[in-house]
Amino acid sequence: MKILKFGGTSVGSAQSISTLVQLVKEQQQQDEAVAVVCSAMSGVTNTLLQLVTEASEGKAYVTGLKTIEDRHFGLVRTLLEVKHQNVALLGLRLYFNELEELLAGVRALGEASPRTSDRVVAYGELCSNYTIAHVLRQHGVNAVFADARQLIRTDSHHGKAAVDEALTNQLVKDFFSRHADAVPVFTGFIASDQHGNTTTLGRGGSDYTAALVGAAVGADQVQIWTDVDGFMTADPRLVKRAFPLKQLSYNEAIELSYFGAKVVHPPTMLPAIARGIPIIVKNTFNPSFSGTAIGPKSSVNCSLVKGITSIPAISMLTVQGGGMVGYKGFSGRLFSALAQAGVNVILITQASSEHSITLAVSPAEAQAASTAIEAEFRYELLSGRLSKPSVEEGYSVMAVVGENMKQAIGLSGKLFSALGRSGVNISAIAQGSSELNISVVVSSEDLSKALNSVHDALFLSPVKTLNVFCCGTGNIGATLLRQLAQHQEHLQTSRHLRINLAGVCNSRQMLCNRDGISLKNWQNELVEHGEPASLERFMEQAALLNLPNAVFLDNTGSTDVAGVYRELFGQSFSVVTCNKIRNCGTFSDYHKDKQVVRKYGVDYYYETNVGAGLPVIKTLHDLLISGDQVLKIEAILSGTISYLFNEYRGDKTFAAVVREAQQSGFTEPDPRDDLSGLDFARKMLILARETGLPVELQDVQIQPILPESCTAAPTVEAFYQELEKSEPYFASLKEEAAASGKVLRYIGSLEGGKVKIELVMASPEHPFFGLSGSDNIISFTTDRYRLNPMVVKGPGAGAEVTAAGVLADLVRVAAY
Ligand SMILES: NC(=O)c1ccc[n+]([C@@H]2O[C@H](COP(=O)([O-])OP(=O)(O)OC[C@H]3O[C@@H](n4cnc5c(N)ncnc54)[C@H](O)[C@@H]3O)[C@@H](O)[C@H]2O)c1
Ligand SMILES: N[C@@H](CCO)C(=O)O
Numbered sequence: 001m002k003i004l005k006f007g008g009t010s011v012g013s014a015q016s017i018s019t020l021v022q023l024v025k026e027q028q029q030q031d032e033a034v035a036v037v038c039s040a041m042s043g044v045t046n047t048l049l050q051l052v053t054e055a056s057e058g059k060a061y062v063t064g065l066k067t068i069e070d071r072h073f074g075l076v077r078t079l080l081e082v083k084h085q086n087v088a089l090l091g092l093r094l095y096f097n098e099l100e101e102l103l104a105g106v107r108a109l110g111e112a113s114p115r116t117s118d119r120v121v122a123y124g125e126l127c128s129n130y131t132i133a134h135v136l137r138q139h140g141v142n143a144v145f146a147d148a149r150q151l152i153r154t155d156s157h158h159g160k161a162a163v164d165e166a167l168t169n170q171l172v173k174d175f176f177s178r179h180a181d182a183v184p185v186f187t188g189f190i191a192s193d194q195h196g197n198t199t200t201l202g203r204g205g206s207d208y209t210a211a212l213v214g215a216a217v218g219a220d221q222v223q224i225w226t227d228v229d230g231f232m233t234a235d236p237r238l239v240k241r242a243f244p245l246k247q248l249s250y251n252e253a254i255e256l257s258y259f260g261a262k263v264v265h266p267p268t269m270l271p272a273i274a275r276g277i278p279i280i281v282k283n284t285f286n287p288s289f290s291g292t293a294i295g296p297k298s299s300v301n302c303s304l305v306k307g308i309t310s311i312p313a314i315s316m317l318t319v320q321g322g323g324m325v326g327y328k329g330f331s332g333r334l335f336s337a338l339a340q341a342g343v344n345v346i347l348i349t350q351a352s353s354e355h356s357i358t359l360a361v362s363p364a365e366a367q368a369a370s371t372a373i374e375a376e377f378r379y380e381l382l383s384g385r386l387s388k389p390s391v392e393e394g395y396s397v398m399a400v401v402g403e404n405m406k407q408a409i410g411l412s413g414k415l416f417s418a419l420g421r422s423g424v425n426i427s428a429i430a431q432g433s434s435e436l437n438i439s440v441v442v443s444s445e446d447l448s449k450a451l452n453s454v455h456d457a458l459f460l461s462p463v464k465t466l467n468v469f470c471c472g473t474g475n476i477g478a479t480l481l482r483q484l485a486q487h488q489e490h491l492q493t494s495r496h497l498r499i500n501l502a503g504v505c506n507s508r509q510m511l512c513n514r515d516g517i518s519l520k521n522w523q524n525e526l527v528e529h530g531e532p533a534s535l536e537r538f539m540e541q542a543a544l545l546n547l548p549n550a551v552f553l554d555n556t557g558s559t560d561v562a563g564v565y566r567e568l569f570g571q572s573f574s575v576v577t578c579n580k581i582r583n584c585g586t587f588s589d590y591h592k593d594k595q596v597v598r599k600y601g602v603d604y605y606y607e608t609n610v611g612a613g614l615p616v617i618k619t620l621h622d623l624l625i626s627g628d629q630v631l632k633i634e635a636i637l638s639g640t641i642s643y644l645f646n647e648y649r650g651d652k653t654f655a656a657v658v659r660e661a662q663q664s665g666f667t668e669p670d671p672r673d674d675l676s677g678l679d680f681a682r683k684m685l686i687l688a689r690e691t692g693l694p695v696e697l698q699d700v701q702i703q704p705i706l707p708e709s710c711t712a713a714p715t716v717e718a719f720y721q722e723l724e725k726s727e728p729y730f731a732s733l734k735e736e737a738a739a740s741g742k743v744l745r746y747i748g749s750l751e752g753g754k755v756k757i758e759l760v761m762a763s764p765e766h767p768f769f770g771l772s773g774s775d776n777i778i779s780f781t782t783d784r785y786r787l788n789p790m791v792v793k794g795p796g797a798g799a800e801v802t803a804a805g806v807l808a809d810l811v812r813v814a815a816y
């Protein structure tokens with residue numbers, strides 16, 4: 001026997017009732033005995049309650065009543081063939097007549113008792129189940145309408161009556177034996193007391209009816225048909241990537257519901273739970289979906305954590321003082337005082353120092369709680385053994401629920417590091433010794449961030465999201481966004497990584513959007529919805545979104561942008577940058593940044609600062625962490641100058657080749673930075689610092705390759721003109737090298753604490769002789785690589801390779 005319970009939306013329209021009929025018939029085809037329990041059609045109970053109030057205030061109720069009547073009549077006309085309609089309409093008409101008389105009585109009396117309210121709302125269930133029984137019969141199902149007022153016996157506590165389960169059991173069993181081959185259609189929610197007065201079962205009442213019926217007949221299963229796919233891992237309004245759970249234990253379902261998952265109301269399921277009857281939550285609007293199965297045990301095949309839920313608003317009450325230490329009976333008095341004041345305690349924490357107890361209570365009860373404590377402990381307060389209880393507002397509880405968590409070593413470690421990394425401050429922690437639930441109190445502002453970061457960290461299968469704020473959309477930035485758009489599917493499937501572009505900014509415009517800016521269409525979105533750029537406002541908006549796993553991408557060459565990293569770290573942003581400026585400030589800033597990064601547990605990656613996409617910094621780090629000693633670094637690190645010396649062969653002027661390099665995207669935003677040697681010097685400086693040398697930019701000795709006049713040019717255009725004028729100088733340099741079979745190479749070196757960059761005429765035996773295009777080459781001579789240095793070589797400039805290097809750094813942030 002299966003009990004199928006349908007909620008309000010599942011019986012709220014012709015279409016959903018047709019699904020119901022289909023489902024019942026499918027069960028019958030499988031020779032499965034079924035009973036059906038239905039709620040009132042969606043919205044009807046509320047309307048009826050409203051009509052009672054209006055009638056008691058002397059207002060008109062006829063129109064409202066007519067609306068409900070029309071809705072039921074309409075469904076009869078849609079769902080029943082003409083020949084069956086009259087009987088059904090007649091029955092409904094009788095119900096509506098009774099209802100009208102009742103409301104008239106309420107209006108005449110000018111008041112409505114809870115008893116009358118119960119009588120009125122009962123018509124919601126009576127009408128819906130009566131209609132559904134008719135529809136089932138027309139479809140060949142031997143349905144029998146069961147008015148639960150004859151079967152479920154309660155006390156006379158109207159609004160939320162207590163069920164006499166023994167008597168109810170007997171009445172329901174008798175009903176089933178009288179209707180052995182039928183499909184009973186039970187009105188949910190309603191019952192009656194021993195005097196025959198209609199009563200109702202309170203919140204989740206129809207679930208309760210289903211559980212009572214199921215328990216009475218020893219059903220194999222109780223199915224709860226509703227309008228969602230089952231219990232979700234988290235509230236989908238707060239956590240976008242929440243997904244439906246396949247399986248839960250009764251305890252887990254109770255725990256999740258306590259924290260607000262409103263799929264079923266487990267206290268009402270107790271009769272079924274007590275008999276170990278499985279409860280299946282299914283979606284009427286997606287019937288083929290498996291839904292959530294709730295049973296005695298938590299399945300070991302599912303993830304350890306079942307759900308992450310929350311209570312959005314709580315107040316924290318702290319009681320502390322020396323008087324508490326070792327004072328037996330203190331907490332006994334505390335909690336009975338709170339109980340007497342009717343305060344519900346949501347969460348309790350006490351450190352073993354016994355110096356303070358923190359309680360979470362509903363904000364509406366905080367004042368009463370505080371007053372009750374002050375009254376109970378007035379002498380302790382007077383004598384100073386206890387301080388006045390403090391009440392703090394603006395907090396939320398996040399709870400992680402799962403019965404198998406107790407076997408999982410490291411789970412709470414993951415939980416807390418996810419919170420720490422997203423910059424969520426934890427104000428209190430409580431874990432029951434059952435370990436079914438770990439609760440943390442966080443500031444309400446951080447709740448959404450906390451839920452999302454923990455959801456990402458604890459559910460293995462779903463995708464992790466990085467919330468990316470991209471500053472700079474020029475050569476590198478635009479290429480990167482294009483690459484991300486191209487590879488987003490690959491990142492999702494192979495790395496379980498989703499990039500949510502939450503902000504874009506360049507020197508003209510900016511836009512932030514929590515739900516993400518299209519990686520393909522960001523240009524148009526920026527134009528249509530963007531606002532004039534301001535770095536300060538971009539940062540403000542990014543911080544306000546308060547997103548977990550937030551990464552700031554710097555694809556500019558701007559000093560201003562480089563200047564905000566430290567503030568970003570402090571707000572728990574990781575930073576990925578191809579901009580070298582920040583790492584080339586003072587050594588003390590460089591050093592401090594690393595400390596700040598460590599302090600906030602964020603990432604700071606800048607592989608593309610040296611050699612663009614080539615693995616230079618990573619290689620150096622690997623050498624150093626494995627205990628190697630760097631003796632010497634020799635390198636060509638200007639892609640632009642490399643390109644110039646490789647491509648300047650006499651067919652074009654030197655200036656023309658520089659323009660080519662700029663058009664190819666090799667140069668800095670200002671090409672003078674490349675040709676002056678500044679860009680190269682910055683890279684040598686960063687390399688030297690990464691080896692641990694406390695050097696400054698002015699310590700790097702640069703042998704210039706440009707004549708004085710070019711260096712002095714005030715604008716980029718003037719610079720190109722000076723380059724043209726200096727053509728004879730560059731031609732003679734080239735010819736001098738060529739005359740002895742050599743090539744021009746601009747080579748940096750780091751040795752014995754000295755950093756320099758020199759123009760070298762390299763002979764064919766020189767290891768840097770055979771470069772082409774924009775190639776960089778870096779040779780590390782170390783303790784281990786003494787005779788034969790380790791060499792990294794390849795294109796060291798250009799948008800594609802650089803953007804790819806930035807992308808790889810971004811993926812490293814996610815790999816945490
Ligand atoms: N070209 C390469 O091969 C290469 C290699 C490695 C690193 N880099 C670095 O990449 C960075 C960008 O180079 P690019 O060629 O893309 O430059 P670009 O001039 O094409 O683009 C710079 C972008 O930054 C934006 N921008 C500048 N100042 C800004 C500010 N204050 N606020 C917001 N946005 C601002 C601009 O609007 C533009 O979108 C530079 O730091 C460069 O050193 C380049
Ligand atoms: N402008 C740089 C790009 C890499 O940082 C170069 O030419 O090497």
Ligand code: NA
Binds near residue numbers: 617
């Ligand atoms: Na690199």
